[in-house]
Amino acid sequence: MxxxxxxxxxxxxxxxxxxxxxxxxxxxxxxxxxxxxxxxxxxxxxxxxxxxxxxxxxHGTNSTTPGSVQSALSNIALAVSGADNIVDAATAITAAGLIPSEIASFLNGYLDSELNSQDNSNPIAKHIYPYKAAADAPYSLPESTLRAAIHIPDSFSFGRNGNTPVILIPGTAIPAGTTYYYSFSKLANSSAGIDVVWVNMPRASLSDSQVTAEYVAYAINYISALSAGKSVGVISWSQGGLNTQWALKYWPSTRLAVADFIAMSPDFHGTVDANVLCPVLDDVACTPSIFQQEYTAEFIQVLRADDGDSAYVPTTTVYSTFDEIVEPQSGSNASAFLHDARGVGVTNAHLQTVCAGKPAGGVYTHEGVLYNSLAWALAIDAISHPGPGSLDRVDLARVCEQLVPPALGLDDVLGTEGLLLLAVAEILAYQPRATREPAIRAYAKLNHTLVR
Incomplete structure (x- = not known):
């Protein structure tokens, strides 16, 4: 040398x-x-x-001691335990001094962050727009808009060398780049053979979920097409699970392009506490997608009809009893729970059941599932094998003893919890406020295959 x-x-x-x-x-x-x-x-x-x-x-991945992570998780659990809504939770986390200044500075700059750009210059893919298959729902947005929302890191290999493309879909009120900065954007660095991209939704997924789902459907077929037709993995968080399930239901062509769907803290049945997301003027005015996530919302009922409460592709869903946003999240009535009427393979992983009495089965919040070690292990297992993540393949004796996966550390825990601050800012700033959920699109009301 x-x-x-x-x-x-x-x-x-x-x-x-x-x-x-x-x-x-x-x-x-x-x-x-x-x-x-x-x-x-x-x-x-x-x-x-x-x-x-x-x-x-x-990439911000810090090393840390188990004791410091345990202390942080305990403080987070204590801070959010008495919160009645997302503003209370965010305020409690801030008041407890859990967000270091350097993390707060990064989060505060999210509006100007290139990670969250919706104006990306991406190559054109053929034969996926205005539809890939005759049964696909029609897009209401131009292809250039759908394509520009996809953030493709320079390191992305487009399926070359056997790498599996994985698309990250964000949840309510937080841009995708910032959502996954402290969690699954690091998946490519921690597991060989995985590349990640993400989709930056308009207005932080607060507008009509039916439109947001168009971005998901397009991204699936687009990334697959650019990756020589290779099937992709999809990792979602929160409302991202709903949007992905809607895309899989009404754009059937996407099912052939998805090898695995991994949903973190999804609300496939909405939440009985949707108003905790809209504490100002709740029950009077909120945002379209929050109305659509109410347990009794028409959007939810239409999605779940005709076995929409079952998986369309191999699906792994991971959720926690201590979810402060989506309720219920335990037992067979858990909002995250999916059936398997089509026999494609489903793993419903309830943290407190799978890792009962172990660190990974502790008090993990709605956002905390993003840094949970079992969630990561199942995601990697699902992407690395045919079918959903398997609890039989995962080394539960080791994984359940981990507070966070090896790829993450204390900064990632605190940075992920800090996402609540951005969610509050986006929800309160959203205009114009909605007073009811958007009407169901015509294609979803049809009981027959669309005719071209």
């Missing part, structure tokens, strides 16, 4: 060690400090390890 490279590596390791010192990771600090203070020729394995550390730091 050339001397200049060794010196640069030493300086870089010193800088990294300084960052790690603020993140309380003594083992890595020791290794990197040694390299910084005693520049020497190093082997390829060591260089690769250092490169991995640099990559993880650049």
């Amino acid at each position: 050339k001397a200049g490279v060794i010196v640069s590596l030493g300086l870089a390791c010193g800088a990294i060690a300084d960052q790690l010192a603020r993140r309380a990771d003594p083992d890595l600090i020791q290794v990197l400090s040694t390299l910084a203070n005693e520049p020497q020729e190093i082997g390829e394995d060591t260089a690769a390890s250092i490169s991995d550390v640099v990559s993880r730091l650049q």
Whole structure:
């Protein structure tokens, strides 16, 4: 190795060690400090390890101790335990001092973040618009708008080298790039053979869910087409599960393009507490998609009709009793629970049942499922094997003992919880307010195959 490279590596390791010192990771600090203070020729394995550390730091993945994560989770649970709505929950988390200044600064800049761009310059894909199959519902949006909402990282390989494309679908009131910054956007770095893209929904998924579902349907066929027809994985959070299920129901062509659907904290049956999402002027004026997520909403009833409460593709759904947004989330009546009338394969993973009495089965919030170790293990297992995530394949003895997956740390826990602050800002800023849910689109009212 050339001397200049060794010196640069030493300086870089010193800088990294300084960052790690603020993140309380003594083992890595020791290794990197040694390299910084005693520049020497190093082997390829060591260089690769250092490169991995640099990559993880650049992507915000911090190392931390189980004790600090446990303390944070306990404080989060305590903070949100008395919250009656999302504003109370966000206020309690902030008042408890759980969001460090550097994380708050990142979250505050979400409106200007390139991660959340809806004006992306993406290549054109053929034969998927205005429809891919005759039975597909019609799009109400131009293809250029649908295509521009898809954020494709520079690292995305378009299915080459055997990599599986995975599309990240956001939930209510939070842009996709920020939603997954502290969680599943890091999946590509932590598991070989996985590439991720995400869809930045208009108005943070607060407008008509039927329109938001168009972005999901288009993205599925688009990414598959650009990946030489390879089937994709879809990971959703919260309302993203509803939007994906709607897309799979009314754009049947997407079913052939999806190998796995993994839903985190989904509300396939809405929530009996939809008003906790709209605490200002609730029952009077809110946003279209929040009205559509009420337990008795027409949107929910139409979605679940004709076995819409069953999976259309291999589906893994992960949810927590302590979900402060979607209720109920336990037992066979859990909103996240899907049936399997079509025999495609479904895994319903209730954290507190699968990991009962273990750390991964503890108090995880609606957003907390995004950093839960069982959720990650099942997602990776589903993407890596045919069919849904399998509890028999996952090493539950190990995974259930983990508070967070190895790819994540304390910053990711706190950054994910900080998403509530953005949700409050988006909900309160939404205009014009709606007083009822949007009308069901004509295609969803039809009882026969669409005719072209």
